[in-house]
Amino acid sequence: MEQTTPPTSGEDGAAGPSEGRPVGLISFDIDGTLTTGHGPGPITREMVERAKEWGYIIGSCSDRPVGDQKNMWATWGIEVEFTVLKHMLESVKSRFEADSYVHIGDTDVDMHFARVSGFDFLQVQTMDPEPWMVSPEDGQVHWGPEGRTR
Amino acid sequence: MTSSAGGFPRYAEGMGLWEHRGKVAVVGYGYSDIDRRWDGVSMDRTLGAFQLAAMQNAIADAGLTAADIDGFMCSEAMAGDSWAQEDRGDPRPYFDPPYDSEDGLSLTSADWLIAGMEREGTPLSNLQYIDRNQLAIGQETGKAAQAVGDGQANVLLMTYNMGNVPGRYKLEEGIYSEGGRKWSAPWGWMTSAMMQHAFVFMQYCTKYGGSHDDLAPFVLNQRRNGLLTPWGYYAQHEPYQITLEDYLTQRYICWPNGLLDSDRPVNHAFAMIFTTAERARDMKQKPIYVLSHVQASHPTRSTMATLEDHEEWTDSLARRLYEGAGAKPEDLDIFNPYDGFALFTQSYLEAFQWHGVKRGESFDFYAGDIRVEGPHPFNSSGGNLGCGRTRTAMYTDSIEQLRGTAGARQVNVRAETAAMGQVTPGGNGHIFLSVHPEI
Numbered sequence: 045m046e047q048t049t050p051p052t053s054g055e056d057g058a059a060g061p062s063e064g065r066p067v068g069l070i071s072f073d074i075d076g077t078l079t080t081g082h083g084p085g086p087i088t089r090e091m092v093e094r095a096k097e098w099g100y101i102i103g104s105c106s107d108r109p110v111g112d113q114k115n116m117w118a119t120w121g122i123e124v125e126f127t128v129l130k131h132m133l134e135s136v137k138s139r140f141e142a143d144s145y146v147h148i149g150d151t152d153v154d155m156h157f158a159r160v161s162g163f164d165f166l167q168v169q170t171m172d173p174e175p176w177m178v179s180p181e182d183g184q185v186h187w188g189p190e191g192r193t194r
Numbered sequence: 195m196t197s198s199a200g201g202f203p204r205y206a207e208g209m210g211l212w213e214h215r216g217k218v219a220v221v222g223y224g225y226s227d228i229d230r231r232w233d234g235v236s237m238d239r240t241l242g243a244f245q246l247a248a249m250q251n252a253i254a255d256a257g258l259t260a261a262d263i264d265g266f267m268c269s270e271a272m273a274g275d276s277w278a279q280e281d282r283g284d285p286r287p288y289f290d291p292p293y294d295s296e297d298g299l300s301l302t303s304a305d306w307l308i309a310g311m312e313r314e315g316t317p318l319s320n321l322q323y324i325d326r327n328q329l330a331i332g333q334e335t336g337k338a339a340q341a342v343g344d345g346q347a348n349v350l351l352m353t354y355n356m357g358n359v360p361g362r363y364k365l366e367e368g369i370y371s372e373g374g375r376k377w378s379a380p381w382g383w384m385t386s387a388m389m390q391h392a393f394v395f396m397q398y399c400t401k402y403g404g405s406h407d408d409l410a411p412f413v414l415n416q417r418r419n420g421l422l423t424p425w426g427y428y429a430q431h432e433p434y435q436i437t438l439e440d441y442l443t444q445r446y447i448c449w450p451n452g453l454l455d456s457d458r459p460v461n462h463a464f465a466m467i468f469t470t471a472e473r474a475r476d477m478k479q480k481p482i483y484v485l486s487h488v489q490a491s492h493p494t495r496s497t498m499a500t501l502e503d504h505e506e507w508t509d510s511l512a513r514r515l516y517e518g519a520g521a522k523p524e525d526l527d528i529f530n531p532y533d534g535f536a537l538f539t540q541s542y543l544e545a546f547q548w549h550g551v552k553r554g555e556s557f558d559f560y561a562g563d564i565r566v567e568g569p570h571p572f573n574s575s576g577g578n579l580g581c582g583r584t585r586t587a588m589y590t591d592s593i594e595q596l597r598g599t600a601g602a603r604q605v606n607v608r609a610e611t612a613a614m615g616q617v618t619p620g621g622n623g624h625i626f627l628s629v630h631p632e633i
Contacts, residue, residue: 109440
């Protein structure tokens with residue numbers, strides 16, 4: 045399993061549990077981004093769960109039908125705030141007030157819809173790991189079994 | 195269009211009955227597992243490995259051994275993207291033989307497959323006829339039937355694949371479209387096809403009425419049929435039915451062509467075995483006779499074909515296939531036309547007048563009962579939209595329907611004849627099969 049040396053906690057208020065910190069919103073693409081994707085991406089259930097525990101507003105934005113997105117989250121046992129089609133990402137911004145809006149995905153299409161929707165875009169294969177990706181067990185970033193080579 | 199009085203291809207009008215009608219039979223078929231993409235790691239799930247498995251499965255299905263095969267036909271065309279993808283600045287190393295080139299990864303040559311069968315301990319040791327072509331399966335099946343009819347092979351193994359490796363699919367333009375392609379394919383390879391079919395589809399809606407939403411029953415039913423196809427991509431990997439709301443809210447790729455109107459690239463392979471009707475009589479499987487095959491290849495008058503072109507071309511196609519088989523529309527039981535984009539399938543439906551559907555009547559037909567259990571089980575295979583971009587589900591389904599082994603997809607109407615083909619109205623091949631050597 046690929047590991048990444050963790051980042052130093054930043055001072056943006058997002059590098060730890062949410063007590064009294066600004067609220068960030070993270071939109072996850074699925075295929076090629078999450079380990080449940082076809083093909084599997086590098087972001088694991090543990091990472092997503094940690095982001096939620098830290099207070100991020102999380103959900104998915106994918107070309108998968110909404111029903112399938114909901115089924116995926118149910119399988120993971122994680123309650124999310126939104127599940128939208130990729131071209132509907134802008135609707136998420138209008139529904140949730142947050143200090144930052146980030147979409148994490150693997151393709152140019154993800155980047156396109158992030159930009160036109162006013163989201164920052166993080167390309168999952170090349171992004172610097174976010175603090176919530178760091179395992180509290182050993183301080184490392186444990187990407188999914190397929191790593192970030194795709 | 196060039197013409198030929200006999201042999202392959204069969205382009206011409208007025209050729210009469212196919213000279214080998216009922217004298218060639220399909221006696222085996224096989225397919226591989228199916229993945230969205232090769233993962234770049236699993237050497238037992240490469241395109242080549244899948245194709246060898248499909249070939250072996252076809253031979254077993256026919257009750258034959260590899261030594262019984264004396265003819266071999268495969269398409270050596272690249273099925274998806276190159277593995278190396280150096281043109282994208284994404285060079286990737288090859289592997290130890292036999293994967294030390296593109297061969298076996300993103301295409302399969304006849305030599306690679308023949309050597310592979312030997313490596314696998316199932317050598318094709320008695321080949322007298324080898325056909326290396328660049329055809330799609332619509333044309334390839336006709337050529338295979340013709341080769342057996344012409345006596346070039348007695349037992350011919352024909353195989354076809356559709357591949358997909360990691361990375362964006364078919365970015366043949368490179369990062370930027372150049373030359374004339376900057377007009378016809380400004381956002382990559384598929385936009386040219388989508389623009390073409392979107393344009394004709396809009397002409398269709400203008401002429402006959404209706405809109406993109408009228409395709410929903412057809413597309414939803416394709417997925418349903420695909421989910422009834424145990425080996426299909428969606429049955430295997432995403433086993434849920436899409437809804438009307440999913441369809442109506444889908445993301446458009448090239449309006450009005452949406453994501454759910456477009457087939458999904460996969461990694462998969464298929465094989466069929468053709469032999470003479472005489473040989474087929476005593477074989478393991480009930481013979482499925484070939485009554486006719488035809489092809490079409492039409493240059494466009496400009497960058498775009500029109501609705502008039504598509505209707506003229508598919509009318510000719512249907513007329514010639516029926517004529518070759520000695521059949522009429524009412525003789526056709528199972529019909530599996532191509533659905534790479536949902537926007538053009540009605541061109542075939544109306545040309546073949548299947549179940550009496552005439553020009554401009556497809557939307558009403560789709561709104562009726564087209565389920566496999568119902569009176570009009572259209573495209574019982576689920577096609578590419580239901581099974582992934584294999585281009586072969588329409589063949590496996592047709593054979594299974596005629597054998598009576600289609601399981602949950604088995605239709606309740608008569609299933610003694612079938613027609614199927616691919617790809618688009620401008621260039622395709624179709625074949626007519628029957629459980630009887632003549633109508």
